[in-house]
Amino acid sequence: MLYLKKILDFYINSSAHVSLSALALTAMTVQFYAISDSFHCLLFVFCSTLVGYNFVKYDALARIQQNKWRIELKFIVFLSLFAFLVCLYLFFQFHWYVQLFVVFPMFLTLLYTLPFFPNKGNARNWKGVKIYIVSFCWVLMTVFFPLVFGRITLDSSVFWLSIQRFILIFVLVLIFEIIDVTKDDPHLQTVPQMIGVEKTKKLGYLLLTILVLIDVLKPQIHWIALSFKILVSVTIALFLYYSKETKSRYYSSFWAEGIPVFWWLLFTLLKS
Template sequence: MDNPIHKNIGLGYALLHFYLYSSFHIAICAVAITSYSYFTLSHQIIDYHYIRFVGASTLLLYSLHRIIGINKSDSYATKGRFAIIIKYKSHLIIYSIVSALYCLYNFYTFDWNRKLLLAIPAALSLSYSLPIFIGGKRLRDFHFIKIFLIATCWALITCTIPYYESIKYQFDIPHNYRTIFLATIDRALFIFAITIPFDIRDRDVDKSNNVQTLATKFSDKSLKRISLIALIVATIISMLLYTQDAHSTLTLLPIILTYTITSFLVYLTHQRRSDYFFTGLLDSTMILPLILFFLYVSYMSI
């Protein structure tokens, strides 16, 4: 007779794998961190239309990335997360088609100003995943570009565009543009910091694909120092934004606590850790500010 406890554990792992590797988790992360950008602008209306677009486009891009990526990593096809992704390949194809249709419709309904703002990050994001270059290369397959491309695209889409569209009609233009610039650097540094552990995880895969990254050139110790420095600088910028009224106490404290927790996770990083640590915990740091914000608001209202 099958042990019901083992059955429940097996079902739990199946649900966890589906959530993490069907790209829903990373899409929720994108929705959460974009939403938080709007919450820092507490006097503005939250654009749920744009937030839904960000979630759907993230689901599309990461599904495409995983479908194409497993075809470029044949030697790892039966190992770890690659075997799980192959299991959900048909799901990923369906999600790609549905989310692509949703994104195309929404992009069509956007005004021209937003379309222009999205043009560059959208082109970079698609080039990251699609093999459109000579020899079937993707943009991520060029040496050293991957981590900087990820940080730039995530910062532009989840921070720069919400900030720009929210404050572009205010009168203090120099102050606003300075705020947008600082907020973008803050977000880019955070994304850069949490992407470094993924570079460490992917070192062997990148070497097998003849792709040079920071992790193929530097030791884990050096990379973790770089990540921690990025988080320290991001914390300083967040405090500076607080002095410029771009953050309130309600929004600053969750950010500082998130960066502190992220620093601890970076410190614990090593190449052989379970992928649950990377895809599960490190990606989830993008959800943390929103969770901590609501917890703080709930506590203050007691």
């Protein structure tokens, strides 16, 4: 049992789980717009997410908990390096306009991690900004990147999909912020720190309602898609309802973060 726990911890700590969630959301966009030959697109999203998340979190963590992370961190660095080489290879296989697009989320990741501006620190430590940057980057990579890759014309459906995707990621991040509300630096001004846990949950419920209403108010209602969105929104709402500071990290880092994978599998099952 201890051995299985170590495997699960490595799976989460190496960012493989969050990368699988990013792949799942991208795969849904691919399916929505029937994008062919999408393997390189999906592989790039998975590997770039793994590299980006590990780049953001492990430099400081390795210094703070050096003894605890010494062996595991070596494996994570090796995995991240391999994923980076895959990203580099795929990048040079893309058309120039896809390469140009990728530069923007890459810059946001660097801005999020490195202190570009004097006396400002990195964007991760800017007051109240973190949740918006994270949500926006996920929309760029899981909605717009596959569309640019597949040369799909951007229309109103893309706009509404990006709004719904932003809401989905935003509410999922709220779950993390509630669980970490007593651990996060008060200077960060996360949503629960600013308005309290209960109001944060109410905000999440409101956003999920808007997510569903977007499908309800469309000129033509697709009942299967609407039922699917309702089911996913209820699932996220339940996770949000039961989130609190005393929850274990598995609650957010494994179960809540795995919701997009559940969403993708359910969507694939309903579509088949």
